[in-house]
Amino acid sequence: MLIDTHSHIYSEDFNDDIEEVLQNAYNNDVRKIVLPNIDSGTIKRLLDLSNAYPHVCYPLMGLHPTSVSHDYKEELSLVEYWLEKQKFYGIGEIGIDLYWDRTYINEQKDAFRHQIKLAKSRNLPIVIHVRESFNEVYEIVNEEQDGTLKGIFHCFSGDETEAKKVIDLGFFIRNWRSCDIQK
Numbered sequence: 001m002l003i004d005t006h007s008h009i010y011s012e013d014f015n016d017d018i019e020e021v022l023q024n025a026y027n028n029d030v031r032k033i034v035l036p037n038i039d040s041g042t043i044k045r046l047l048d049l050s051n052a053y054p055h056v057c058y059p060l061m062g063l064h065p066t067s068v069s070h071d072y073k074e075e076l077s078l079v080e081y082w083l084e085k086q087k088f089y090g091i092g093e094i095g096i097d098l099y100w101d102r103t104y105i106n107e108q109k110d111a112f113r114h115q116i117k118l119a120k121s122r123n124l125p126i127v128i129h130v131r132e133s134f135n136e137v138y139e140i141v142n143e144e145q146d147g148t149l150k151g152i153f154h155c156f157s158g159d160e161t162e163a164k165k166v167i168d169l170g171f172f173i174r175n176w177r178s179c180d181i182q183k
């Protein structure tokens with residue numbers, strides 16, 4: 001059995017062929033698919049798909065770094081609202097992305113740290129998006145790591161030294177490619 005730890009197949013790009021996509025995944029032994037959220041605009045589709053296929057699709061709740069802007073505090077309250085309301089399997093996707101835009105770097109750091117604390121208080125794993133931001137992400141995770149924090153570095157493109165630092169933090173690494181959510 002395989003688990004896809006990171007997929008955004010609730011996106012409207014899959015409206016027409018979602019059943020075929022899920023069937024193909026099943027035929028290739030993928031039995032569980034983890035769905036990280038993006039922002040307030042994707043929650044409905046995320047939950048609709050997770051509710052339609054509850055033994056296949058496992059939703060995460062979080063605010064993606066490329067969706068952090070002037071209104072990020074409202075977005076974060078929505079994340080907390082949903083975490084109170086129903087079960088999620090982790091906090092994601094969270095992190096820092098300085099590839100597309102550096103405008104909101106401080107807000108991205110604040111949102112990241114805030115969501116790590118949400119994960120710690122609920123004992124949930126985190127899915128981290130890191131893009132041209134290894135040092136910034138590392139600094140925050142290292143500060144927040146108290147032995148309870150666990151999860152995956154996703155969209156990782158670092159070298160061997162950086163990979164070792166991630167593993168020493170107690171985290172896993174998923175793929176060297178860029179995240180499929182791009183703006």
Ligand SMILES: [Zn+2]
Pocket residue numbers: 006008036093179180181
């Ligand atoms: Zn993603």
